[in-house]
Amino acid sequence: MSVSASAVPAIRVRGMEKSYKSLQVLRGVDFDVAAGSIFALLGSNGAGKTTMVRILSTLLKPDGGTATVNGFGVASEPVRVRESISLTGQFAAVDEILSGRENLMLVARLRQLKDPGKVADDLLARFDLAGAGSRKVSTYSGGMRRRLDIAMSLIGEPKVIFLDEPTTGLDPEARIEVWQVVKELAKQGTTVLLTTQYLDEAEQLADWIAILHGGRIIANGTLAELKRLLPPGEVQYVEKQPTLEDIFLALVGKDDKVGSSATPVVASSVASREDRP
Amino acid sequence: MSKHFFGDTAVLLGRSLRHISRSPDTIITTAITPVALMLLFVYVFGGAIKTGADNYINYLLPGIMLIAIASGIAYTAVRLFTDMKSGIFERFQSMPIARSSVLWAHVLTSLAANGLSLVIIVLVALVMGFRTSAGPLEWLAVVGILTLFTLALTWIAVIAGLSAKSVDGAGGFSYPLIFLPFISSAFVPTATMPGPVRAFAENQPVTSIVNTIQDLFAQRPVGVDIWIALAWCLGILVLAYVLAMAAYRRKIT
Ligand SMILES: Nc1ncnc2c1ncn2[C@@H]1O[C@H](COP(=O)(O)OP(=O)(O)O)[C@@H](O)[C@H]1O
Ligand SMILES: [Mg+2]
Numbered sequence: 001m002s003v004s005a006s007a008v009p010a011i012r013v014r015g016m017e018k019s020y021k022s023l024q025v026l027r028g029v030d031f032d033v034a035a036g037s038i039f040a041l042l043g044s045n046g047a048g049k050t051t052m053v054r055i056l057s058t059l060l061k062p063d064g065g066t067a068t069v070n071g072f073g074v075a076s077e078p079v080r081v082r083e084s085i086s087l088t089g090q091f092a093a094v095d096e097i098l099s100g101r102e103n104l105m106l107v108a109r110l111r112q113l114k115d116p117g118k119v120a121d122d123l124l125a126r127f128d129l130a131g132a133g134s135r136k137v138s139t140y141s142g143g144m145r146r147r148l149d150i151a152m153s154l155i156g157e158p159k160v161i162f163l164d165e166p167t168t169g170l171d172p173e174a175r176i177e178v179w180q181v182v183k184e185l186a187k188q189g190t191t192v193l194l195t196t197q198y199l200d201e202a203e204q205l206a207d208w209i210a211i212l213h214g215g216r217i218i219a220n221g222t223l224a225e226l227k228r229l230l231p232p233g234e235v236q237y238v239e240k241q242p243t244l245e246d247i248f249l250a251l252v253g254k255d256d257k258v259g260s261s262a263t264p265v266v267a268s269s270v271a272s273r274e275d276r277p
Numbered sequence: 278m279s280k281h282f283f284g285d286t287a288v289l290l291g292r293s294l295r296h297i298s299r300s301p302d303t304i305i306t307t308a309i310t311p312v313a314l315m316l317l318f319v320y321v322f323g324g325a326i327k328t329g330a331d332n333y334i335n336y337l338l339p340g341i342m343l344i345a346i347a348s349g350i351a352y353t354a355v356r357l358f359t360d361m362k363s364g365i366f367e368r369f370q371s372m373p374i375a376r377s378s379v380l381w382a383h384v385l386t387s388l389a390a391n392g393l394s395l396v397i398i399v400l401v402a403l404v405m406g407f408r409t410s411a412g413p414l415e416w417l418a419v420v421g422i423l424t425l426f427t428l429a430l431t432w433i434a435v436i437a438g439l440s441a442k443s444v445d446g447a448g449g450f451s452y453p454l455i456f457l458p459f460i461s462s463a464f465v466p467t468a469t470m471p472g473p474v475r476a477f478a479e480n481q482p483v484t485s486i487v488n489t490i491q492d493l494f495a496q497r498p499v500g501v502d503i504w505i506a507l508a509w510c511l512g513i514l515v516l517a518y519v520l521a522m523a524a525y526r527r528k529i530t
Binding site for chain 1: 288296364367370373
C-alpha cells in the first residue's frame with residue numbers, strides 16, 4: 001500500500017450526489033475524515049446519512065462526485081475498499097438462527113483468519129457476551145444484538161469502521177455501552193465514521209462533526225468550532241454553553257439560505273436555551 | 278472470479294446448512310405433500326388408473342419427486358429474501374468476499390435440502406411397494422437428472438427471492454411449477470388426454486423428465502426422451518442463471 005502518511009484523510013468525499021428517482025438526497029457533499037478520528041455525520045431522519053454510508057461501503061453507486069476510503073476509490077477499487085472497512089448498518093446485521101459465537105466465527109472465517117474459535121471467544125469476552133455466546137441470537141436483547149453486531153465488525157481489524165446510527169433504539173444503558181466501545185476503537189487507531197440523529201451522541205463521541213441537511217454539509221468542524229458559529233447570547237446572568245442541538249436548530253432553521261452559504265445565519269432565539277450541566 | 282470463491286462459498290454453505298439443521302421442519306414439510314399425494318394416488322385413485330405399468334407406484338414416483346423439488350425450491354427464495362431483509366446480506370456485500378458465493382451457498386443448500394426430502398420420499402415409496410431393477414448406472418443417471426432439474430428450478434427461485442417484495446411473493450412463484458407435473462405423464466399417460474391438453478403435456482419439460490426416469494427405473498431403453506429432458510434442464514438452468522446473475526448485479530450495485 002502506498003498511502004501511509006497521516007496527512008492523507010482516511011475518508012475523502014467530494015461533490016457526492018445521489019438521487020432516488022426524482023428525490024435528490026445528496027446534492028454535493030464534501031468532507032474529509034482524518035485517520036484515527038471519530039467523525040460524526042449528524043442529520044435528522046431522511047437526511048441521507050444511510051445513503052452516504054452505503055456509498056462509502058460500496059453498496060451503492062453515487063450519481064456524481066468521488067469518494068476515497070483508505071486511499072482507494074469506492075468506484076474504481078471497490079474490492080480494496082471492502083478490504084479496508086467494516087460496516088455496522090442501521091439495523092443489526094446478525095444471523096438470528098446462529099449463536100453469537102457462530103456469528104463471530106462466520107465472519108472470522110470469511111475474513112480468512114487463522115483461529116476463528118479464539119477470535120470469537122476473545123470478542124465474546126470483550127463485549128460481555130461470553131455467557132450468551134452459545135445461545136441463539138434470536139434470544140438476545142437489543143443491546144446484546146448491537147454489541148454482537150459491532151463485535152462482528154471489528155473482526156479482521158479493519159482500518160475504517162462505519163457505524164450507521166449505532167444506538168438508535170437502544171435503552172440508555174446499552175447506549176453508553178456502545179459509546180464505550182466506540183471510544184475504545186478510536187484509541188486503538190481505528191477511524192470511525194458514525195451517523196446519528198442524536199446531537200448529544202455526536203457531542204459525546206466525535207472529534208469532528210458534520211451536519212448533513214438538505215443534501216449538503218451545512219456545518220463541519222470540531223464541537224468547539226461549531227459552538228463558535230453561534231453568536232454569544234444576549235445579556236445573560238449565567239454563562240451558557242450552547243448544546244449541539246442549539247447549533248443544529250439554528251442552522252436548519254434557516255434551511256434555504258444556509259444550504260449554499262458558508263456562514264450560516266443564526267436565529268436569535270436559540271441562545272436563550274437552558275444551560276447544560 | 279475472486280480468489281476466495283470456493284472458500285467463501287463453503288463457509289456460507291456451512292451457515293445455511295446449519296440453518297436447515299435447526300429447522301428440519303422445512304425438509305419434512307417439503308416431503309409431506311408429495312408423500313400425501315403418493316398415498317392418495319396409489320390407494321385412492323390408483324385402482325382406477327390404467328398406466329400399463331404393473332405397479333402404479335413405480336409409474337408415479339418420478340412425478341412425485343419432481344413435485345417435491347418444485348415445492349422445495351420455494352424455501353431457497355424465502356431464505357434469500359430473508360437474508361436480504363435482515364442486514365446480513367449487506368454485511369456480506371460490504372466484506373471482501375467473492376460476491377457470487379452468497380448466491381451459490383443458497384443454491385447448494387437447495388440441492389442438499391431437496392436431496393434429503395427425496396430420500397425420505399423414496400423410502401416411503403419403498404415401504405409402499407416401489408421396486409426397481411435399476412443398477413448403479415441408472416441410479417446415477419436418475420440422480421444426475423434430478424440434480425440438474427433442482428439446479429434449474431433453484432436458479433429460478435433465486436430470481437424470485439431477489440426480486441420479491443414480500444415473503445409471500447418470494448415463496449408464491451413456485452405454485453405454477455408444482456402444478457406442471459399434473460399436466461404431464463406423471464400421473465396418467467398423456468395418450469388419455471384430449472388434444473390440446475395432450476399437446477401441452479407432451480411438449481412441456483416435466484413429461485420428458487418423468488418418462489426418462491420411469492424408463493431408467495424400469496431398465497427400459499430411454500430413447501430420445503433423455504436428450505429432450507437434458508436439453509430442457511440445461512436450457513432452463515442457463516437462462517435462469519443468467520437472469521438471476523443480472524438481477525443480483527442490479528441488486529448489489
Ligand atoms: N432505495 C431507496 N429508494 C427510494 N428512496 C430512498 C431509498 N433509500 C432511501 N430513500 C430516501 O432517501 C432519503 C434519505 O434516506 P436515508 O439515506 O436512509 O436517510 P437517513 O439515513 O439520514 O435517515 C429518505 O427520504 C428516504 O426515504
Ligand atoms: Mg439511516
